[in-house]
Amino acid sequence: MSGLGQRAARLFAPLVIGVLFLASWEGVVWFEEIPPYILPPPSAVAQSLWFDGPSLLGSLLLTLRITLAALAAAALIGGAIALLFSFSRILELSLFPYAVILQVTPIVAIAALIIIWVREPFLALLVCAWIVAFFPIVSNTTVGLNSADRNLLMLFQLYGASRTQVLLYLRLPTALPYFLAGLRISGGLALIGAVVAEFVAGTGGAETGLATRILEASYRLAIPRMFAALFLLSLTGIVIYLLLDLLSRRLLRRWHESALAEEEE
């Protein structure tokens, strides 16, 4: 298959599957006469998206703000923690288990507590989303910083490099692909964290995020609107992933295997 054909296939094959799926969904709902509060047909979801879209977008904006702020905090603080770990093995050994504990604690279980401790609702949701998102970055970047080629390390030693030089010229570039892989995972997790925390705790203010809208729609049996909100949510997740993927490819395209394969086809 030629490069162009392959690219077209990559775009159209999932699209065809999606259209087929939606068509059969629509058909089944009409044919079986399923009421819309059990399963709305895609056309009803589209209609709801059209009419409720503007107000849903406002809610999406809040969710998005929490997600992006949490992701940025995860990248900054997660990266800083990983750097700290790379400086001191003792620090890594003593603190890493606690990062794991934070990671395996279900956010649902502690979201309410965090809301109580952190009065400001936006900040509370941000903390929740950050807790979910920071671990992949810490864990990946720590591995990356410790993965510098042993012979290159010896070469730096031979030429009398300082610790700062080893970090700048060797450890950081080595860790970059690991960090970016962690960031891609964290992007999706930050969104999930933001939504889950809002499910549990609400926003406590005039502004509402998408999670509140989904709950609200389910209470009112406005199932098409619920689906519309869900659709927006997954669309957001996909866009975040694609943007982070693009960032990763841009930064690594000159040298890293993960970004090279396509250019050399």
Added chain:
Amino acid sequence: MGQTRSETSLPDAATPPVVVLQGVTKRFASGLEALGGVDLAVARGEFLSLLGPSGCGKSTLLRIVAGLSEPTSGSCELHLGGQSGRAIPAGHIGFVFQDPTLMPWSTVRANVELPFRIARRGRIAGRVRSAERDRVDAALHAVGLGGFEGSYPHQLSGGMRMRVSIARALVTGPELLLLDEPFAALDEITRLALNDDLLRLWEMHRPTILFVTHSVFESVYLSTRIAVMTARPGRIAANLPVGLPQPRNRAVRTAPAYGTMCESVSAALAAAMAQASSS
């Protein structure tokens, strides 16, 4: 071509040796005894091959000479750049590993510039003086890589990457060049070409070379002297001067003297291994 010496180019006795190893042993924390008392002196301008079976501690010995590892007992002294002892300023020793050991995120030029960038400690990162740029250009030309300055390592073949690695080791103009089985991972054709290139570079600049290999043919073709090592714990079992004419070229490989030399080196190697297994 540099000065053409007629027969054996044994070094002058007047100049002190560049490397002096006395009773060097190395025992790792795991209890593994890598070196069992190595005595060796390397004269200035010599091309000395360390020949031995895999795992005989050749690489360990090279790292001790480079100052990257400390001997458990015994002493290792260097006489380089007017200095003696253990603390030799950076740039007087060049090291080539078995793998090219390049930074994949840097261009060929940036890889070869690395020793200068590290020496720029405290100044703005990445600034390399124009004189140093010229030396990078010269080193790349010397290994036949002029025009590839902007390439990335993944765009080069295995042989070309090894050339970059050699250029980086040469760029500071080292008096002592340490090579750790640099061509072992290359195909035969590339390896022969690089053998000739290394000889040409040595004849031009006359650094002292310590060359680790497990190939009898390679060691005979390249060196002025071969130190045969026993299996672990490694010791020097035989010191064999190579009396083939200089400068070497491919015609040497078919000369009867070359075959005879290879045979006696093989015999010495076999004896060294038998000696190790019987003790």
